[in-house]
Amino acid sequence: MNSDDQPSKAAPMRPMEQALAQAKAAVDRGEVPVGAVILDPQGKVIAAAGNQTLADHDPTAHAEILVIKAACAAIGSERLIDCDLYVTLEPCPMCAAAISLARIRRLYYGAPDEKSGGVDHGPRIYAQSSCHHRPEVYGGISEQPAAALLRFFFAARRDKS
């Protein structure tokens, strides 16, 4: 990001670093390490969250869903017009559809998810003719650390079992 007033497309590293920090905090809690942040139209981070499905006993508590709920609460609207979302992993179909419903402007994601992704894999939610709002999508942002964190988590879990 060149300045606080010019976020997003040009140099989206700084918000993704914040999303990675959320993913790291998730792995410290024993959760699948995925983190997300949302920026308002001025480029200010208005919400940040990490995956917490286990802690909340909630299969919908993915980082993207939590950060959308938090951002909506922050601005008092169910639509996040001109807001951008950064997430360390390609969103699953549930989260991809939620990002559309929230009217997110741009989606930046880190590692692709061939097995469970819903943006560039699986149902490719935004490619459906019935999708009513399609964010601009930029994949592979800080892909290496995001993927490394996931590999670490799953290797450690296999090691325990």
Added chain:
Amino acid sequence: MNSDDQPSKAAPMRPMEQALAQAKAAVDRGEVPVGAVILDPQGKVIAAAGNQTLADHDPTAHAEILVIKAACAAIGSERLIDCDLYVTLEPCPMCAAAISLARIRRLYYGAPDEKSGGVDHGPRIYAQSSCHHRPEVYGGISEQPAAALLRFFFAARRDKS
């Protein structure tokens, strides 16, 4: 339903009536009228919810998401093994994917949703090879009153605008 111990497939009217009651309560609040309930493996309703996206300023606050969260909280698990979900409208892609993540056994829905549905329309979430859990799906349960309630809501909204 023949008895409290034999719910679901045979005669799924009674739970759908409860889902319709949730949809009616939603329309009274000015929300899109969709309602849902979840039954535990013994056929007992453990959660009920209606759509409240406007009241909560939350685009994810669809009836299905709310009822999944409530049922998970009730049983203290992020997986609703052998539980069944009844909803008055075909779930959208977000909710269809959430139902899969929650490991719901059977999905009963009322009216089909050609425009925004994600089960038998649009991305057909459960038909994707990447879908890791597919509920049994029974559509068209109490379709007429569910569809009539939606028609009433959208006609009244058009009339106001």
